[in-house]
Structures are given as structure tokens and as C-alpha cells.
Amino acid sequence: MIKIVVPGKPISKSNFKLQNIHGQFWMPKQGKHSKYIAYENTIAGHVNQQYDGPPLEGSVITIIKLFFPNRKMGDIHNYPKSICDGIEKSGVIQNDKQLKPVLLFDYIDKDHPRIEIELYESSKYNIQYSIETK
Template sequence: MNHNYAKVIVKGSPISKSNFKLFNVNGRAILPFNSGKYHDRYALYEEEIAYATRAQNPNVVLSESLIAILKVYYKSEKRHPDTNNITKSIFDGIEKSGLIINDAQIRRIIIEEFYDRENPRFELELFGESSYSIDYKINPKENKDNPIEYSPPSNKKLKLPSSSKACKSNSDDNIFHCEICNKIIKKSDCITANKGKTLICKSCFKNLF
């Protein structure tokens, strides 16, 4: 059954999966979900989005081009993911649910950032372009608010922890520890993730999926 409107609300602090990605032999980004490690939460969050989406929109399929209005509510103003990266996690979960055919259907999107310590969540509304249009304008404020200032990122290099479980090198710069099993491996024999900060041996990589 085709429709031209849907709304999805997923409770909990929105997270971005861009912080941890693995790539298969075809170069496609994939996420582990059963490694027992912290980064499993990204794949599980995608599954949670898919489940909530289908439960809230049974028998709904949006197959046309869409307008998206996304409202993201974080617990804290100071500590939260980059909102621009949140959209990928959300729309991958929405696509997995079957509500949309492909996230390429989203041709127009407005993202708004809010804060709700007691009820963090995201709220997404999808509108079919055959039935809806969108317009917006920027209005100057009569009474200016205090600006929310952002500091530039630190230029300091990330220091890896000294724990044996970290992906650290030995005296030989080409020898590393697998982040999961902690076995010593050569960099040429491992899978890199998290922008090269994490290394996993091929054996552990196969067991993740």
C-alpha cells in the first residue's frame, strides 16, 4: 500500500554510526553487531530505528520523492554527535524498515536541533512531493539571543591508552594488536576502521557478521 505521509519517533539519545565503520571487500561500509564491543551499538541503533518505524507505520510504503523534516533532541547542549552525521544513521534505519525504498528519495530536508534532558529522541516526518510542498524564510530577531559559541577542535594528536586491549604498536611499527582478540598482527594482515585508529585481525572480522 502506497501513502504520501509518515511520522517516526524513536526515543533515546540519537547517535551517529560514522564514528565506527568497517569496509568489506567491495568497499561497502558495514557495521558489526555481535562483537561484544562498544561499537556494536551503532548497528543495534539502526535495528531499533527499523523496528520502531515499522511498528508506527504498519503497511505504509513511501515510494515517491520525499520532503523530510527531522527534529533531533539531545540530552546536552555541549556533548552530542554532529547533527549532520545523524541523518545517515536515521535514514539507513528507515530504509531497512521498508518504509521507504531508498534514502535517495529524500530530495529536501530540514534538520532542527533541540535539547531535552528528560526525553532525548528524534522525530521525523516524511511528505510525498506529489501532495506537499515546502517553503521557508529566515527572519531577523527583534531581540537577539545570547549566541551559542563553538570552539575549534584540538590539534593535539589522539593518544591511545596503554591498555593491552588498545590497537597499539610494538617496537616494530608494522606490528599491532587486534582490538578484539588482542593478538599481535601485522598491519598488512588486518582490517582498519574508525579512520585507521582501530585494527582488527581478519579472523575476528569474519566472526563479527
């Protein structure tokens, strides 16, 4: 099991995409939209600082916990893309398609916003999921 903590407020990829006249989306490398690429690099840097083992092979069970400073978090479903892209950029995995399943949780921690990422190789761990009546 690998646990990575990335301090700071999570950033969503959807806030940085631009669309051209043909309807295609792209990520600019300069200007305010380039913050997303810097954020990917930040995630990759934290992964590389906190894990120095070999790259993970095969499917990887992924748990992402988002800690926001307040309730202004937007659509939490837009956050995993930036995080998964950063994990791929770190070299710990070859392709972010390996990250499956992805479990996503959100919390409020006004004093310490952050992302906590847990990675489990599917060949070594089983996942069980249940929903129970309160």
C-alpha cells in the same frame, strides 16, 4: 504525513566506522561497533510499529528533530545517515535517496531524549523555506 518518534539519545554513524589499511570504511557486525547496526534496527522497528501503510514512492520531504539530553551532541550532521538507513531498512521507502530534502533541527530535552521524524510525500505536499530578519 507520517510522524515517527524514536525514544533515546540519537546515535551518530561516524562513531562506528572503521578504516582498513587501504583507506576503505566499513561497519563491523560484531563488537562495540555493531551497536550501530542495532540502532538502525531500532529505528526500523519504531517506524514499522508506528506506520503500517504502503511504502512511499518518489521523493519524500524529511524533517528530523534531534532531542539530546545535554549539549554534548557532537557534529549533528553525522546523525541523519543512521536515521535514514533505519528508515530504509524499515521498508517504508525503497532507497534513502528518496529522502530529499532533509531538514535537520537539534534541541535539548534532558528528560526525554529522542528523535522525531516527519515524512511527507513530495507528490502530495509542497515545502516553503524562508529566512527572515529578527
